[in-house]
Amino acid sequence: MILCSGEALIDMLPRETAAGEPAFAPHVGGAVLNTATALARLGTPTAFFSGLSTDIFGAQIARALKGDGIDISLAHRSDRPTTLAFVTLSDGQAAYAFYDENTAGRMLSKGDLPRDVPATACFFGGISLAVEPCADAYDALSARLAPGMPMMLDPNVRPGFIADADAYRARIWRMIARADIVKVSDEDLDWLTGAGSPEARARTVLDHGPALVCLTEGAAGVTAFGAGDPVTVSSRRVEVVDTVGAGDTFNAGILASLSDDGALTKDALRALDRETVERALTLGTKAAAVTVARAGANPPTRAEIG
Numbered sequence: 001m002i003l004c005s006g007e008a009l010i011d012m013l014p015r016e017t018a019a020g021e022p023a024f025a026p027h028v029g030g031a032v033l034n035t036a037t038a039l040a041r042l043g044t045p046t047a048f049f050s051g052l053s054t055d056i057f058g059a060q061i062a063r064a065l066k067g068d069g070i071d072i073s074l075a076h077r078s079d080r081p082t083t084l085a086f087v088t089l090s091d092g093q094a095a096y097a098f099y100d101e102n103t104a105g106r107m108l109s110k111g112d113l114p115r116d117v118p119a120t121a122c123f124f125g126g127i128s129l130a131v132e133p134c135a136d137a138y139d140a141l142s143a144r145l146a147p148g149m150p151m152m153l154d155p156n157v158r159p160g161f162i163a164d165a166d167a168y169r170a171r172i173w174r175m176i177a178r179a180d181i182v183k184v185s186d187e188d189l190d191w192l193t194g195a196g197s198p199e200a201r202a203r204t205v206l207d208h209g210p211a212l213v214c215l216t217e218g219a220a221g222v223t224a225f226g227a228g229d230p231v232t233v234s235s236r237r238v239e240v241v242d243t244v245g246a247g248d249t250f251n252a253g254i255l256a257s258l259s260d261d262g263a264l265t266k267d268a269l270r271a272l273d274r275e276t277v278e279r280a281l282t283l284g285t286k287a288a289a290v291t292v293a294r295a296g297a298n299p300p301t302r303a304e305i306g
Helices: 031-041 056-067 134-145 165-178 186-192 198-206 246-260 274-292
Strands: 002-005 009-016 022-029 046-049 051-053 076-078 084-090 093-099 121-125 151-154 181-185 212-216 222-225 231-233
Touching (some): 002 031, 022 084, 051 056, 121 246, 165 186, 181 186, 181 198, 181 246, 186 198, 198 222, 212 246
Parallel strands (some): 002 046, 051 076, 121 151, 181 212
Antiparallel strands (some): 222 231
8 A cells, every 4th residue: 555645635727607707616636635636536555645635525535535545544634625736727827826824735844643554655846845734744744754665755845835945845855755755746856856957957866866757748648767878768749638637647646556566675676677667657647638638637547548
């Protein structure tokens, strides 16, 4: 089972009423929740840990997770409100306005962490790593889990959400050093590293300890850097509806493929061959292509990928 730890929220997606008036519709979302959902739909046993509200939106989130067969028994429930993210779209690209103060997810603390985690691998990422106190809680959980199980990290940097840039950078670099797999976008590298080519900057991340660094560059595809030569897989050509959840789905494809191949162990990740890496990147890009071809974060099942 793979444990996904991070935010669960409600994406308020732009819609139009029958009368033609602009409106927002509540949809379950959050980067880490999206990855958990995609993993489960790809057939990988999945658990989810976060701070979940007992309000109507929290109940909506819990129903959605359970509906996809995701174990939420480790989640910390509270009566604080659910985080809301109002989404606007421009040429298919999403922009967000977050309402996150004093929410169930934001106020998660180290004292709320599960004692026992019956998982074989773990995933961390998203905006939960940018805001306290939940960021410190996830940092502590990753420090506890990473020595004994493989860990994947997707920083998913959102500069507008970061109040203390120095503290955030320090946290992310600590977690990169613990991780076995790191996925970064070219925008993430712009924020985390200095000048240089994308490959040079990705290798800077690799030099901090991971076995595999996956650099996504939108329509240009994805390149994985590890012990051997880089492996590149092109993006799939589809009619893009929006990009919500694309990177999160890609993460799930990587984890699901490596799990299928029996390569999701610390030793195996240090000895990956080219074919195993290429299969993982291919499943990630195929799954992400389905997600961007439909509205909202709606990851595909394995059968839908073909």
